[in-house]
Amino acid sequence: MMAHTFRELVIGGVLVAPFISYAVAALFVVLLIRPLLxxxxxxxxxxxxxxxxxxxxxTILGLLVLFF
Structure with missing residues (x-):
């Protein structure tokens, strides 16, 4: 049986859901590739x-959630 463990991000003592981290990472990736596009x-x-x-x-957000 495989259990997926999520790593919470702690900002100022507040736990942030992993999805928020993925959303910010996806935004960062899109902003990086935007000039190329x-x-x-x-x-x-x-x-x-x-x-x-x-x-x-x-799409990038979905891939991040799927693979990380």
Whole structure:
């Protein structure tokens, strides 16, 4: 039987859920790759660039939750 243990982040004595850490990490990754995406014209192929970026964020967040 495998039990997944979650590591809580402690900020000022307050336990922060692991999901919040993943959400911040995913935001950091998206902000890092954003200039590259603009350079290659990723957002120009979508009719709504904001939804495309949101979808990319959700995908990265899902991968972080799945693998960590």
């Amino acid at each position: 603009r350079f290659v014209g990723f957002l120009k192929i979508f009719s709504n660039a904001a939804i495309a970026e949101l979808s990319l964020y959700v």
